[in-house]
Amino acid sequence: MADPVLRLAGIRKAYNVGTPIETEVLHGIDLTLARGEFCALIGPSGSGKSTLLNVIGLLDRPTGGQVHIEGHDIAALDDAAITDLRSRSIGFVFQYHYLISAFTAVENVMMPLLVRRGFPDAAMRHTAETLLDRVGLSPWKDNMASAMSGGQQQRVAIARALAMNPALVLADEPTGNLDTKSADAAFALMRKANQDSGTTFLIVTHNMDLARRCDRIIEVVDGRITADGPPHAAPMPV
């Protein structure tokens, strides 16, 4: 069996290290995500979900513990290697779409490929158009990102997260800013990508309905994992 997509061991994360206001937010997190898992990460506000996601997404280094992404121990990597690993293995979806407003929808989806390869090419555009088609936005592909509805923008952001065909997609409250219908559509797209391509998803959400539709629910309270299992065993909303 191949390496798990993600393996965390004893992850600690403190902010303001070395100052009087040093606070530890994560107190030893152990977590393994296998290829193709579709997981929800829940927990009360301030419990450390975003902090954990940033550590997993290699946007932030932990103050203790080990992070392995697809078998790579990130402690052994320098910044350039981490940037490289991140762009190859991890896609991001945030609460706000953060599309680059000066580019069209299809160009935004191309962006991870463009940033990596340096020069645009036809294959890139083709990949991006296919992805936009999968999220149902072909007719709007040449719209400027800023000239689309919130739901459409989030679907572009999902397509963009999938552009590099990453092993893991991290979504931080991806539906938090959408109406129910758009939220359902966005969630369905992620589920479909998971089923079609075997992409692993870790989705932070406050929406228990959506959480229950995942294969696995992980609950974090005060920087510790307090529950981890299939939806039927999950706690009631907090």
Add this chain to the structure above:
Amino acid sequence: MNRLLPFEWIAAVRFLREGLAQTALIVTGVAVGVAVIVFMSALLAGLQADFLRRMFSSQAHIVLLPPDEVARPLRQEAGAAVLATVIRPSQRLRSIDQWQGARDQLRRWPAVTAVSAMASGAAFAVRGDVSKAITLMGVEPEDFYRVVAIPDKIVAGSPRLGVEDVLIGTQLAIDLGIALGDKIRISTAIGATQTLTVVGIFDLGNKGANQRTVLVTLRTAQALLGLVGGATSIDVTVTDPYAAEDVAQAIAAATGVRADSWIRTNADFFSFVNSQNLSNAAIRLFVAISVAFGIASVLVVSVVQKSKEIGILRAMGASRGQILRVFLIQGGIVGFLGSLLGSSLAGIILAFWRSFARRADGTLLFPVSIGTQLLLLAALLATATGLLAAILPALRAARLDPVVAIRG
């Protein structure tokens, strides 16, 4: 997206186009600065070139002269009282020792482009009962015309000089009522007199020079001035007039003849040119600085506005270097576009200036043009200023922590 452009250029151009109003405003600001610099530089260069042209129309870059005669006390024994005041002798007309040798040596000098020996002195030009004080200059025409382009300044007749011929200035021609082919009598302090034929009349562009200057062959002047076989000065033209003083010193050291450069003899003018250049440089610097601040402030605002987008680009795998370049390129583009617009603007201002900076007779005060070299320099300078101005904003963008940028 253009296939030939890398991500950094594509993003830079898109960002500039997105904030079109901002971009247009700052490009205009740069253009005004460039226009001021280009126009001022052109004007100054034209003015100075005109000054030099006038000056060198009647003057060589370097003039070799015999050393001043000084009086030395006869005895100078230790302990003996010596008169403190030494009376300076009056300077009589003297030839440069071994002037042919010095001339030949100068002709082989690398920085020297023309050498002309001259025998000159005070004389009177007499016609009928009118007599005028003149400076009689005896030259070897071939050599002399390479130092001072007399043939270009001839307004009547020809520059060809024989031993019986004379060239005079327009003003002297008027004063003495002389026409081409007339004869004038030249007499000197030593009592020598010769009657010569006026074969040409020239205009040196300066009334005083046109009144005084009288050109004859070297041989004629030698006879009239009592300097048989001698030369009172050697005129030298060099490749770089501004280096004339250095060349003059080298010549003086090598030949033992006194060598005065135009820089020394026109020290006032030269320090005027220097201070002009200095103040022009200062103005350039301050305009460049204010332009740089303008560009920098616009880019800083843009970095702040785009911090979330920069954060997401970094999260997607863009390197700090890529982000840095996106903003540096924006600065460079703004500077370059500003220089194009500014140069055109300078051209318009210049056309406008030409239409009113004229003398009463409608001729231009002095010729001014914007050369390609100046335009290239302006483009280079403006682009460099843009790049420089973009360094701080670009560093700021590159240093953005994606986590902070996305959360904030």
